[in-house]
Amino acid sequence: MTDSSSGLARIKVFTRVRPLIGREIENGNNSCIVEMPDQHTTVWTSRHSTQESKRFQFHRSLWSFEESDPHYVSQDALYQLIGQDMLNNCLNGYNSCIFAYGQTGSGKTYTMMGNKLDGLVPSLGRELFILKQSMLEKQNALLHLKISFCEIYNEVVYDLLSNDNVKLRVRETKNHTPYVENLQEFPLKDFEELMSYLKRGSMKRKTASTIANKTSSRSHSIFTIILQQERYLDENLTKHEKLESHLRLVDLAGSERTNVHNEARFKEGSHINKSLTTLGRILTILSNSSSRRGTKGIPYRESVLTWLLKESIGGNSQTAMISCLSPTEHEETLSTLRYSETASKITNVVTQNKSKVELEGDLQQLVSKQEEENMKLLQFIEKLQKGDSGLSTKKYQVLRNRIKYEQKYIDSLMYKTNLTKKLYFERMSAMEEYSNELLKLIEVHNKDIIRKNRKIHEIFEQGDETKLEQVPINEKEVWDPQVSSMIEKYLDEDVYAL
Numbered sequence: 001m002t003d004s005s006s007g008l009a010r011i012k013v014f015t016r017v018r019p020l021i022g023r024e025i026e027n028g029n030n031s032c033i034v035e036m037p038d039q040h041t042t043v044w045t046s047r048h049s050t051q052e053s054k055r056f057q058f059h060r061s062l063w064s065f066e067e068s069d070p071h072y073v074s075q076d077a078l079y080q081l082i083g084q085d086m087l088n089n090c091l092n093g094y095n096s097c098i099f100a101y102g103q104t105g106s107g108k109t110y111t112m113m114g115n116k117l118d119g120l121v122p123s124l125g126r127e128l129f130i131l132k133q134s135m136l137e138k139q140n141a142l143l144h145l146k147i148s149f150c151e152i153y154n155e156v157v158y159d160l161l162s163n164d165n166v167k168l169r170v171r172e173t174k175n176h177t178p179y180v181e182n183l184q185e186f187p188l189k190d191f192e193e194l195m196s197y198l199k200r201g202s203m204k205r206k207t208a209s210t211i212a213n214k215t216s217s218r219s220h221s222i223f224t225i226i227l228q229q230e231r232y233l234d235e236n237l238t239k240h241e242k243l244e245s246h247l248r249l250v251d252l253a254g255s256e257r258t259n260v261h262n263e264a265r266f267k268e269g270s271h272i273n274k275s276l277t278t279l280g281r282i283l284t285i286l287s288n289s290s291s292r293r294g295t296k297g298i299p300y301r302e303s304v305l306t307w308l309l310k311e312s313i314g315g316n317s318q319t320a321m322i323s324c325l326s327p328t329e330h331e332e333t334l335s336t337l338r339y340s341e342t343a344s345k346i347t348n349v350v351t352q353n354k355s356k357v358e359l360e361g362d363l364q365q366l367v368s369k370q371e372e373e374n375m376k377l378l379q380f381i382e383k384l385q386k387g388d389s390g391l392s393t394k395k396y397q398v399l400r401n402r403i404k405y406e407q408k409y410i411d412s413l414m415y416k417t418n419l420t421k422k423l424y425f426e427r428m429s430a431m432e433e434y435s436n437e438l439l440k441l442i443e444v445h446n447k448d449i450i451r452k453n454r455k456i457h458e459i460f461e462q463g464d465e466t467k468l469e470q471v472p473i474n475e476k477e478v479w480d481p482q483v484s485s486m487i488e489k490y491l492d493e494d495v496y497a498l
């Protein structure tokens with residue numbers, strides 16, 4: 001998708017026409033005013049004249065009107081055509097965005113979320129976890145995933161995953177990238193977790209029954225997946241590159257006529273239309289200007305939606321727009337197609353969010369240091385044991401075996417290229433824990449030994465060896481000048497300061 005030499009990426013526009021739904025069939029409205037011959041989208045512009053039609057060309061036109069048609073694009077096919085490409089962009093470190101646009105009831109939520117059949121968000125999520133596993137096994141790469149889910153309702157942002165209904169503020173980073181302040185991000189461990197967040201947030205999203213749609217979304221929703229990748233570039237796992245990208249999945253509220261009498265619906269409708277009109281103005285400005293001109297002076301901040309979509313439209317993002325079409329509405333479909341035509345002329349300037357990292361001190365050095373430390377501990381224990389057999393407690397033995405086991409693990413780690421840094425650090429921290437435990441024990445014992453040895457020293461220094469007989473037998477066995485001086489050295493130098 002990227003022109004890698006120039007870093008330019010056009011917004012790809014897809015059109016998708018949905019099948020007739022209940023109320024249309026009931027109204028006897030069973031013909032489709034949209035046609036999609038040769039990857040073009042044609043719309044008959046008047047119900048009464050079959051002569052007048054307008055033809056548009058987009059990246060692809062997706063025919064989902066009739067399941068029996070050989071060109072029918074199912075939810076699965078939609079994922080193959082749009083989702084996969086976007087996923088690849090993200091895995092290569094490019095921010096990406098898919099947004100669904102269209103009049104109310106045209107199929108945006110169905111396309112993005114799905115109902116009985118998965119829409120793009122669940123399909124992308126499922127594939128991401130499959131990829132995460134295979135990357136770990138085959139490519140020596142780690143993928144961390146996080147999500148956030150928010151909605152813009154009446155020009156205010158709300159966290160769909162928060163139990164509170166707090167209004168959130170949009171702010172900008174030093175680089176002028178907008179973000180939602182205090183929007184929660186949740187790390188994901190599996191696909192089921194992603195789905196539970198998606199369901200939880202979708203249930204909280206504001207919907208209402210309108211003439212055109214029984215469950216019409218009254219807000220714009222943004223589901224963001226944050227991908228953080230660590231790819232290891234050499235067999236010793238010493239060099240790796242970090243890639244970070246955001247995949248934004250936007251389900252816009254539908255444009256509609258605001259001549260409704262319900263006050264709340266009217267207010268919502270006005271806000272929705274205002275933000276979509278601002279989006280349209282920005283698309284027009286961008287489509288008429290040079291992509292290299294930058295985004296200065298473009299009125300992104302005139303609506304919360306456009307402010308938050310700044311990066312996706314005219315910024316650093318590979319973006320796909322899915323224009324959803326109703327098969328029966330002339331005016332609205334034509335207006336959607338004109339809007340989409342404008343968007344298809346926009347070129348974003350994209351950059352790969354990548355940084356190369358050579359592990360500080362390099363992994364090999366870290367391992368050697370730890371091995372050395374391990375060795376010292378083992379020798380130390382052995383000497384202690386020689387000096388005082390009473391110290392060979394079960395606990396020491398367990399810890400000693402543990403250290404040996406960890407040592408072996410480190411050895412194998414160095415040669416197994418398919419093991420990752422994550423695993424390595426997990427084991428390292430486990431080993432550190434054991435070592436710390438051991439050191440604490442050693443210190444207690446050492447202090448005890450020194451105390452006993454001092455007693456014996458004093459007796460020798462006083463030259464009254466008869467007193468030695470008063471010292472209990474087991475304390476006398478402790479006396480070993482070699483071990484004793486070694487312990488004192490360690491304690492004095494604070495080598496193993498805890």
Ligand SMILES: Nc1ncnc2c1ncn2[C@@H]1O[C@H](COP(=O)(O)OP(=O)(O)OP(=O)(O)O)[C@@H](O)[C@H]1O
Pocket residue numbers: 017018019021064102103104105106107108109110111115213215216217218252253254255324
């Ligand atoms: N491709 C499709 N195949 C089958 N049914 C569809 C398809 N697209 C939409 N529908 C059905 O059409 C109806 C309206 O779709 P949806 O709610 O997704 O519209 P919307 O554009 O999100 O509307 P709004 O802007 O009001 O929220 C729903 O009943 C949905 O199941």
